[in-house]
Amino acid sequence: xxxIFNHYIEHSYAAFPEKPLPFPFFEKLRDLASGYPFYVIETxxxxxxxxxxxxxxxxxxxxxxxxxxxxxxHPEHCRKGLGTQLLDRLIQDGKARGIDTLIxxxxxxxxxxxxxxxxxxxxxxxxxxxxxxxxxxxxxxxIMQRVxxx
Numbered sequence: 001x002x003x004i005f006n007h008y009i010e011h012s013y014a015a016f017p018e019k020p021l022p023f024p025f026f027e028k029l030r031d032l033a034s035g036y037p038f039y040v041i042e043t044x045x046x047x048x049x050x051x052x053x054x055x056x057x058x059x060x061x062x063x064x065x066x067x068x069x070x071x072x073x074h075p076e077h078c079r080k081g082l083g084t085q086l087l088d089r090l091i092q093d094g095k096a097r098g099i100d101t102l103i104x105x106x107x108x109x110x111x112x113x114x115x116x117x118x119x120x121x122x123x124x125x126x127x128x129x130x131x132x133x134x135x136x137x138x139x140x141x142x143i144m145q146r147v148x149x150x
Contacts, residue, residue: 001040001051002026004072013107014072018134029053029070036067037093041082049077052086054094057103066101067094087120091148101147107132108140122146 002023008015030038033053041050052071057063069090073083094102104122106113114124126143133139 001048004048004050004074005029007075008072013109013134013139014113016107016132016134036097037090039086039089041073041077041086049074050082050086052083052090054090054099054102057101065099066103067099068103068105083116084120091146095148100149101145104144106142106144107134108142109134109137114142114144117144117146120146121148 002021002025005015005026006020009017009020030053032055036054036056038053039051040048041052042048050071050073052069054067054069057066057068069087071083071086071090073086091102094100102122104113104117106117108114108127122144123146124142125145128141128143130138131141
């Protein structure tokens with residue numbers, strides 16, 4: 001799973017670190033999601049091709065109805081519906097725990113993710129201008145939100 005994350009670190013703006021991370025970092029992601037759903041996507045041959053999770057938007061009780069989403073699908077398995085299936089599962093599990101707002105923070109240099117989120121009911125609700133720099137290029141953080149009830 002860290003290999004999938006490291007691919008996006010090295011080749012895109014989808015993951016924000018600049019350098020590949022060691023396996024123990026993956027445990028930090030699991031810790032971040034503690035108490036929230038965390039899923040791994042495997043093929044029928046038990047090959048890991050993606051993962052995704054929810055985590056606290058802010059670690060205060062007043063924000064308990066909101067969660068932030070994170071998911072990464074191996075590039076060879078993108079555009080096969082796995083991301084949408086994973087997001088749908090995260091939404092259902094979020095609803096079961098009282099979450100009615102999902103938030104995604106996306107690099108402005110990642111138009112594929114912005115389009116994916118729009119296609120799945122998110123809308124842009126904010127933008128932090130020129131807050132990131134990767135590959136010697138400045139980028140904005142696009143904040144997208146999906147609110148659902150029931």
